[in-house]
Amino acid sequence: MGTVEPQVATASDAQQSQEIDGFHLVIEALKLNGINTIYGLPGIPITDLARLAQANGMRVISFRNEVNAGNAAAIAGYLTGKPGICLTVSAPGFLNGLVALANATTNCWPMILISGSSEREIVDLQQGDYEEMDQLAIAKPLCKAAFRVLHAEDIGVGIARAIRAACSGRPGGVYLDLPARLFPQTLPEEVGRSTLIKVVDPAPAQIPAPEAVKRALDLLKSAKKPLIILGKGASYARADEEIRKLIEKTGIPYLPMSMAKGLLPDVHEQSAAAARSFVLPNSDVVMLIGARLNWLLSHGKGKTWGASSPKEWGKQKFIQIDISPTEMDSNVRIDAPVVGDIKSCVTELLKGIDANWPKPPQEWLDAIKERKSKNIAKMAELLSQDPRPMNFHSALNVVRDIVKANPDAIFVNEGANALDFARAIVDMYKPRKRIDVGTWGVMGIGMGFSVAAAVETGERVIAVCGDSAFGFSAQEVETICRYNLPVCIVVFNNNGVYRGTDVNQGGGPDPAVTAFVKDARYEKLMEAFGGVGVYATTPAELRKGMEEALKSGKPTLINAIIDESAGTESGRITHPNPPPGGKK
Ligand code: FYN
Ligand code: ADP
Numbered sequence: 001m002g003t004v005e006p007q008v009a010t011a012s013d014a015q016q017s018q019e020i021d022g023f024h025l026v027i028e029a030l031k032l033n034g035i036n037t038i039y040g041l042p043g044i045p046i047t048d049l050a051r052l053a054q055a056n057g058m059r060v061i062s063f064r065n066e067v068n069a070g071n072a073a074a075i076a077g078y079l080t081g082k083p084g085i086c087l088t089v090s091a092p093g094f095l096n097g098l099v100a101l102a103n104a105t106t107n108c109w110p111m112i113l114i115s116g117s118s119e120r121e122i123v124d125l126q127q128g129d130y131e132e133m134d135q136l137a138i139a140k141p142l143c144k145a146a147f148r149v150l151h152a153e154d155i156g157v158g159i160a161r162a163i164r165a166a167c168s169g170r171p172g173g174v175y176l177d178l179p180a181r182l183f184p185q186t187l188p189e190e191v192g193r194s195t196l197i198k199v200v201d202p203a204p205a206q207i208p209a210p211e212a213v214k215r216a217l218d219l220l221k222s223a224k225k226p227l228i229i230l231g232k233g234a235s236y237a238r239a240d241e242e243i244r245k246l247i248e249k250t251g252i253p254y255l256p257m258s259m260a261k262g263l264l265p266d267v268h269e270q271s272a273a274a275a276r277s278f279v280l281p282n283s284d285v286v287m288l289i290g291a292r293l294n295w296l297l298s299h300g301k302g303k304t305w306g307a308s309s310p311k312e313w314g315k316q317k318f319i320q321i322d323i324s325p326t327e328m329d330s331n332v333r334i335d336a337p338v339v340g341d342i343k344s345c346v347t348e349l350l351k352g353i354d355a356n357w358p359k360p361p362q363e364w365l366d367a368i369k370e371r372k373s374k375n376i377a378k379m380a381e382l383l384s385q386d387p388r389p390m391n392f393h394s395a396l397n398v399v400r401d402i403v404k405a406n407p408d409a410i411f412v413n414e415g416a417n418a419l420d421f422a423r424a425i426v427d428m429y430k431p432r433k434r435i436d437v438g439t440w441g442v443m444g445i446g447m448g449f450s451v452a453a454a455v456e457t458g459e460r461v462i463a464v465c466g467d468s469a470f471g472f473s474a475q476e477v478e479t480i481c482r483y484n485l486p487v488c489i490v491v492f493n494n495n496g497v498y499r500g501t502d503v504n505q506g507g508g509p510d511p512a513v514t515a516f517v518k519d520a521r522y523e524k525l526m527e528a529f530g531g532v533g534v535y536a537t538t539p540a541e542l543r544k545g546m547e548e549a550l551k552s553g554k555p556t557l558i559n560a561i562i563d564e565s566a567g568t569e570s571g572r573i574t575h576p577n578p579p580p581g582g583k584k
Pocket of ligand 1: 296441443570571
């Protein structure tokens with residue numbers, strides 16, 4: 001046990017009597033499993049847990065709102081492959097953390113939300129305890145697993161089960177309920193330590209069945225217009241080399257989903273990202289690697305896939321590599337399911353791909369190349385313009401250059417237009433460098449993700465956020481300054497949600513529901529806490545601000561002023577706001 005601050009009475013008491021208490025058992029159980037960072041917000045009843053964790057050598061990052069701590073833990077899970085830990089108080093703090101836990105589960109990221117809770121007996125009889133809430137019951141439907149530990153001797157098992165549930169199979173969020181009364185419980189030191197479990201192989205390899213591999217290879221070989229889609233499951237799987245070999249050996253064009261950008265460099269000649277709306281409807285065999293056929297892929301049917309009527313659904317034949325067997329056929333027929341972990345699956349597939357593997361027909365490759373060239377030329381034209389005020393393209397042209405010059409930096413991206421334009425304009429060069437709104441398209445991940453990205457990777461962080469999205473987690477600018485993290489936030493300020501030109505349709509004195517204070521000085525928020533604020537109205541000012549931020553590593557917020565009429569309603573999202581009048 002490490003040295004403990006004298007003001008922590010429980011700890012020193014326990015030490016003197018050669019006993020170990022619940023606080024230390026939780027900390028030791030986490031550390032034993034290589035978990036050394038906690039994202040959280042102290043308060044009753046977990047303040048001493050946070051203090052003692054820090055005293056015992058863990059990194060404890062304290063936030064200003066639990067939802068941001070939760071988002072940090074969730075993305076830490078994605079970035080490291082180990083469960084990210086979020087620590088909260090009971091009831092309201094727990095509920096804030098739960099938002100992020102549900103989001104982690106939806107995105108298949110390993111995370112453990114640990115919340116303190118009130119007296120079980122009083123909660124169960126609903127007698128009105130301080131922050132009374134049956135947290136376990138509330139968490140259960142929103143995460144992969146939920147556990148409560150009542151006795152100090154069960155802490156080791158509780159944490160082991162939480163780690164296994166978070167990491168194994170399809171990763172996800174786990175809730176761990178620790179009632180206040182657990183922490184002061186003591187056990188003889190030796191007994192207590194003997195109950196702790198170091199989890200062996202928390203995410204075991206899952207080898208695909210040989211016949212599934214053969215079925216997939218046969219189908220892929222028969223394709224005339226093959227396509228591979230890489231999702232964030234592929235990035236998470238850390239099978240970078242195997243995936244690169246699969247793509248290069250087969251010569252098949254690939255489409256990266258947003259967070260799979262950079263798994264292979266976006267400038268790779270087989271990338272079909274710039275021909276998205278051409279390759280999806282025109283492909284005949286599609287191999288999905290760690291990507292679900294959810295709304296982001298139009299459920300594998302409809303206009304996007306050239307299959308408007310139900311008769312045409314399944315026009316493409318699908319091969320799907322996924323660790324979750326029940327993902328198969330969830331939207332359209334999966335002709336060749338390959339169930340297993342991506343690294344093992346791709347390794348097995350590679351065994352059947354030799355130098356004689358037939359390259360995709362040249363006609364298909366040429367057609368993609370032609371569409372790509374057209375789109376890239378169109379994009380180059382837009383990027384070359386230099387309007388005043390800046391628009392999304394002229395500002396992102398700068399960001400694109402800076403990311404290219406700093407390929408190790410983590411790129412955080414949220415917003416509507418700020419997200420959609422950046423996805424297409426900003427190339428990524430390395431795996432797991434782009435983190436964004438994910439499966440739910442959720443706003444407010446920006447600062448939580450930025451903090452965790454800096455803490456977990458030690459790299460510079462560039463966060464491009466729409467002004468609306470930024471507002472959800474803006475209070476964490478203080479956290480970024482407090483921990484002196486190398487985060488460069490760029491707020492794309494167009495005075496509102498989507499854009500800043502809306503007017504109150506009722507004609508009253510209130511602003512329109514999507515409009516913000518005009519010309520808000522977001523950079524002063526950063527200055528308030530000792531960081532660097534930059535007001536940028538031109539690409540040159542934006543470039544200078546970003547270059548200096550990346551060079552110095554100082555917390556920086558650049559308020560990039562964008563034409564308030566530049567944004568479109570909902571961005572390019574496939575689920576735009578439904579318009580009034582009953583029309584779709
Ligand atoms: C892509 N493109 C390019 C390039 N990369 N052109 C030139 N150069 C490069 N490098 C083209 C691509 O072919 C598309 O054109 C277009 O740019 C956009 O590409 P993208 O981003 O891949 O595709 P799209 O259609 O914008 O996005 C698909 C989607 C999106 C499913 C990811 O619709 C979506 O729903 N995203 C999630 C958004 C979200 O969560 N928002 C939160 C909103 S919150 P075409 O091929 O011509 O189509 C509140 O509002
Ligand atoms: P995207 O949004 O990028 O399309 P999704 O989140 O929809 O990606 O899909 C990720 C998929 O990857 C999930 O279905 C998940 O089960 C799967 N997955 C995650 N990790 C692994 C892994 N190691 N091996 C196999 N599949 C995985």
